[in-house]
Amino acid sequence: MCRMASDDGITHMVATPHANDRYHYDREYLEQLAAHLQELVGDSLQILLGCDFHLSYENVQDALAHPARYVIGGTRYLLVEFSNFSIPQQITDSFAKLADHGITVIVTHPERNPILREHPQRIGEWAEQGCVVQVTGSSLTGFWGERSRRAAQWLLEHQSVHVLATDAHDTVKRVPILSTAREAAAEICGEEVAEALVEGNPRAIIANLPLPYFPRPLLANDRKGGSGNG
Numbered sequence: 001m002c003r004m005a006s007d008d009g010i011t012h013m014v015a016t017p018h019a020n021d022r023y024h025y026d027r028e029y030l031e032q033l034a035a036h037l038q039e040l041v042g043d044s045l046q047i048l049l050g051c052d053f054h055l056s057y058e059n060v061q062d063a064l065a066h067p068a069r070y071v072i073g074g075t076r077y078l079l080v081e082f083s084n085f086s087i088p089q090q091i092t093d094s095f096a097k098l099a100d101h102g103i104t105v106i107v108t109h110p111e112r113n114p115i116l117r118e119h120p121q122r123i124g125e126w127a128e129q130g131c132v133v134q135v136t137g138s139s140l141t142g143f144w145g146e147r148s149r150r151a152a153q154w155l156l157e158h159q160s161v162h163v164l165a166t167d168a169h170d171t172v173k174r175v176p177i178l179s180t181a182r183e184a185a186a187e188i189c190g191e192e193v194a195e196a197l198v199e200g201n202p203r204a205i206i207a208n209l210p211l212p213y214f215p216r217p218l219l220a221n222d223r224k225g226g227s228g229n230g
Contacts, residue, residue: 050070
């Protein structure tokens with residue numbers, strides 16, 4: 001997977017083991033595995049450790065008590081994954097509490113969530129709140145089906161996407177290739193935005209910096225819409 005990613009022009013990959021009821025997240029052990037993988041790939045690719053963080057009550061409480069345990073590298077950015085079966089009512093409050101503890105939430109692949117993709121406006125509202133929205137690149141190319149593709153396109157058109165990621169799992173189906181998604185994004189929102197989604201913003205995240213591209217989402221309750229960096 002690392003070789004495929006490098007051949008596609010990818011320079012950094014974030015390993016994101018799950019943290020949920022099924023998978024225990026042992027940061028120290030996982031850091032050792034990431035370091036070993038880095039030794040194997042050498043300087044062709046930089047490996048960072050993050051987490052696919054399930055937004056349960058127990059996880060949130062642990063993250064509030066130990067803010068550095070689940071974030072990407074030594075940054076403040078936390079990848080959050082939602083259940084396909086329910087979205088907690090208090091989700092906005094949880095985001096606010098995490099922000100109060102210095103954690104910036106990255107909402108992962110909302111376009112693939114069967115609940116969220118039917119209500120993309122809600123995702124835009126989280127972006128307006130300050131959450132980063134990450135879309136799986138292969139959603140734009142139709143790999144995850146037409147509903148996910150349409151949701152991803154809607155989010156792009158409404159300035160509610162900040163990062164494109166591979167969410168790669170193997171070398172056959174869910175592959176670590178981003179170039180095709182970048183081309184698809186460029187057709188929807190232009191080369192400059194596509195560049196920000198796969199280069200500028202991801203580099204800012206791993207450097208623990210504010211995102212250079214963070215427009216105001218175009219929501220239905222906006223009279224004229226509009227954008228601006230913030």
